Amino acid sequence: GRAGHEAAAGRAAGGPGVGAAAAPHAGRCRGAHQRGTRHRGRRCLSPHRLHLLPAALLLLQECCLQRHDPRAAAALQQNLDKKLFGQHLVSKVVVKAVRGFLNNTNAKKPLALSLHGWTGTGKNFVSKIVAESIYKRGLQSKYVHQFVATLHFPHAHSINLYKDQLQSWIRGNVSVCPRSLFIFDEMDKMHAGLIDSIKPFLDYYELLDGVSYRQAIFIFLSNAGAEKITEVALDFWRNGRTREDIQLTDIQNALSVSVFNNKNSGFWHSTLIDRNLIDYFIPFLPLEYKHVKMCVRVEIESRGYAVDEDIVSRIAEEMTYFPREERIYSDKGCKTVDAKLDYYYDF
Ligand SMILES: Nc1ncnc2c1ncn2[C@@H]1O[C@H](COP(=O)(O)OP(=O)(O)OP(=O)(O)O)[C@@H](O)[C@H]1O
Structure with a gap:
């Protein structure tokens, strides 16, 4: 699922760099008539500057999502039903989790989803669909940030630099748009120290240095636990039961234990799971x-x-x-x- 990597590389040019974090994207309104304040639940900044921009350009401006539009959740459900094959558990959990979170005006922590499964089963595909349900431009949105461990954080000796850059990138972007979406691909190849550095953002703090992360969404993708998921699916198949009979509980407990105990997956070192910072483990079944x-x-x-x-x-x-x-x-x-x-x- 390396689709969109170029976009990610372009957006996070030079990594989620210090310079970029110092000047995160400002959300602006579409259309001068909106007076640069609020429109359809989207927050728009710098109203005093709006008159400087030609009207045509304003029309193209994207705004940070403020209030949830119920049609977005319906669209998410429809898209998953129509486009995602063989993943009945995924559709159900993702829709529930995202819809519930977007509707919750009093969330106590950001939403953290962990997508697990065999290669090519739809993890990146689903992240893209989720991104598109929140922001029309999907992965191209300036409020959606995608990181790929081997691409953006390749050198173990630069971990301390990456940590600082990643933290200031997240802080900078969430201060501009609380409803920011961060997608981390190849979590199993991510350095444990780097996973730890994201931890404070996922926690239950009301404010961290004056910034609230409670509206942000984090999606983690990995192949960790794929064998366990396959084992369960195969068991069902061998017992003549249909794939759709597989329940979340059949997989979920085994999955969180196997991911936690797997020394090769970055998660093992980390306290993400230990501290219950992941809200949903989402298993992708192998495709037939x-x-x-x-x-x-x-x-x-x-x-x-x-x-x-x-x-x-x-x-x-x-x-x-x-x-x-x-x-x-x-x-x-x-x-x-x-x-x-x-x-x-x-x-
Ligand atoms: N369950 C699925 N339903 C429909 N299309 C799918 C599904 N799984 C994969 N695809 C198609 O295959 C492409 C590759 O899948 P994707 O990149 O999402 O896999 P992945 O699970 O992220 O793999 P990896 O673990 O290697 O990153 C998708 O862009 C999509 O077109």
């Missing part, structure tokens, strides 16, 4: 042959071609599946489907 076919169809349609079921089956069959005997789950989920399609169509 039929889900891969659904992804292929979407990809063909998105390129403007009519769906040819022959090609759909051929591409799905080209993917590799595990366990070796039963060959049920796609090794790469729906990843690489688009690259395989290039072979069949002359673009």
